[in-house]
Amino acid sequence: VEAVTVIGAGLAGAEAAWQLARRGVPVILYEMRPHKFTPAHHTGFFAELVCSNSLRAAALENAVGLLKEEMRLLDSLIMACADRHRVPAGGALAVDREGFARAVTEVLEGHPLVEVRREEVTALPGEGIVVLATGPLTSEAMSRSLRELTGEDYLYFYDAVAPIVTRESINFDKVFLSSRYNKGEGEYINCPMNKEEYERFQEALATAERASRKEFEKEVNFEGCLPIEVLARRGKDAMRYGPLKPVGLVDPRTGKQPYAVVQLRQDNAAGTLYNLVGFQTHLKWDEQKRVFRMIPGLEEAEFVRFGVMHRNTYVNAPVLLAPTFECKKRAGLFLAGQMTGVEGYVESAASGLMAGVNAARLYRGLRPVVFPRETAHGSLAHYITSADPKHFQPMNVNFGLFPPLEEHIRDRRRRNLALAGRALKTLERWKREKGI
Ligand code: FAD
Numbered sequence: 001v002e003a004v005t006v007i008g009a010g011l012a013g014a015e016a017a018w019q020l021a022r023r024g025v026p027v028i029l030y031e032m033r034p035h036k037f038t039p040a041h042h043t044g045f046f047a048e049l050v051c052s053n054s055l056r057a058a059a060l061e062n063a064v065g066l067l068k069e070e071m072r073l074l075d076s077l078i079m080a081c082a083d084r085h086r087v088p089a090g091g092a093l094a095v096d097r098e099g100f101a102r103a104v105t106e107v108l109e110g111h112p113l114v115e116v117r118r119e120e121v122t123a124l125p126g127e128g129i130v131v132l133a134t135g136p137l138t139s140e141a142m143s144r145s146l147r148e149l150t151g152e153d154y155l156y157f158y159d160a161v162a163p164i165v166t167r168e169s170i171n172f173d174k175v176f177l178s179s180r181y182n183k184g185e186g187e188y189i190n191c192p193m194n195k196e197e198y199e200r201f202q203e204a205l206a207t208a209e210r211a212s213r214k215e216f217e218k219e220v221n222f223e224g225c226l227p228i229e230v231l232a233r234r235g236k237d238a239m240r241y242g243p244l245k246p247v248g249l250v251d252p253r254t255g256k257q258p259y260a261v262v263q264l265r266q267d268n269a270a271g272t273l274y275n276l277v278g279f280q281t282h283l284k285w286d287e288q289k290r291v292f293r294m295i296p297g298l299e300e301a302e303f304v305r306f307g308v309m310h311r312n313t314y315v316n317a318p319v320l321l322a323p324t325f326e327c328k329k330r331a332g333l334f335l336a337g338q339m340t341g342v343e344g345y346v347e348s349a350a351s352g353l354m355a356g357v358n359a360a361r362l363y364r365g366l367r368p369v370v371f372p373r374e375t376a377h378g379s380l381a382h383y384i385t386s387a388d389p390k391h392f393q394p395m396n397v398n399f400g401l402f403p404p405l406e407e408h409i410r411d412r413r414r415r416n417l418a419l420a421g422r423a424l425k426t427l428e429r430w431k432r433e434k435g436i
Helices: 011-021 063-073 077-084 097-109 140-150 195-207 228-233 285-292 345-363 376-386 412-434
Strands: 004-007 027-030 054-057 092-095 114-117 130-132 155-161 164-166 176-178 188-193 260-266 273-276 303-305 308-315 333-335
Touching: 004 011, 004 345, 011 027, 011 077, 011 097, 011 130, 011 345, 054 063, 054 345, 063 077, 063 345, 063 376, 063 412, 077 092, 077 097, 077 345, 092 097, 097 114, 130 345, 140 155, 140 308, 188 195, 195 228, 195 285, 285 303, 333 345, 345 376
Parallel strands: 004 027, 004 130, 027 114, 130 333
Antiparallel strands: 054 092, 155 308, 164 273, 164 303, 176 188, 188 260, 260 273
């Protein structure tokens, strides 16, 4: 192999190309902009931020803060440019979007080992070492080619995600565990509502404020996957005949079937995260918090991910990817970015970092590595490749994905800081041992 091919110079592809080049590996980096745009990009810069200019929380007690710190330890280009182009934003790391994207572009275009080709790649290369990072708005031709590799059932074009809460933030005095008719796999956490609670909730949901949508996202309200607030607006009982139906569920404390029930389904193997079944939504995030906390048992719920509905090209990673980001079906092909089922700018860049490190190892004749579970990188890689493939949905980084500490610390902030401390120590040691 003469060079590694990276397709797409977004958050993930730019970071992957950098990780390859800084290890002395020649890279051919393809980017279709500015000749062809996605519906969300407006410039020809690499790593363009298509929406917010925030890379979210900076502090280590927040998992995305830790992920960024780990990236700094791994000499990330995205983080170096973000830190250099930081703008004031309280506890968040926000950047001057143009300065940031321009800096990423200049470093890669000026790197002697990176050859930039401004063209659309319309099919997956059949051989060689390749990092595919064409993002949530992958061009149509490439989507078709990807579908040939993954199969119809394992490539998705639309993200309708329900909010996810941590198990430990649920008030277990108010909920009960059961599956419908006590049948089927697994137990749900059931949040029972009486008539009055249901009606208040329905009213609040029907009148809550929705996020504005981009033109290209408007067409996609298909039946069977309606936003919960749209269902709420269809009438008083619509939700009681849909996701909030109580049939087959008996509250052991009353011996009766509640008036309505919100069900929470286990979301990760460790059982630390639960999603609200049927609650895909377009509501603004602060509205989601306000309204969904009216559900009995969720008054203090900690949301690790809010519901979203948007265009998103992503694969069923638990079926298709190894935790090294290499495709199980095609050796030498790495996927990176939003298409692997991670969610967010920083997560996308971090997955590009891992894919880049491993593509470089393969180029050198070394075996790809799996990042340690105790790190934010490793936890994210582990989640997307080991989640239940039947219900796979994209995920933000959060401490619920980490293996628990040996000693349980009750205070959330102190616990998160301890998890972060363990992660950074583990990463330092691992980096040294593996020569990363
Ligand atoms: P991208 O950054 O999109 O990079 C993919 C690149 O590949 C693009 O440059 C594209 O032009 C190029 N490309 C596509 N097809 C081809 C092809 N066939 N050949 C060559 N090049 C190609 N996350 C957040 O954290 N905060 C937000 O505010 C946010 N807002 C979002 C808004 C929208 C509308 C969308 C769709 C997503 C948003 N995300 C947000 C989610 C996600 O974090 C970003 O989309 C992020 O940019 C994903 O990184 P990526 O590298 O996977 O893809």
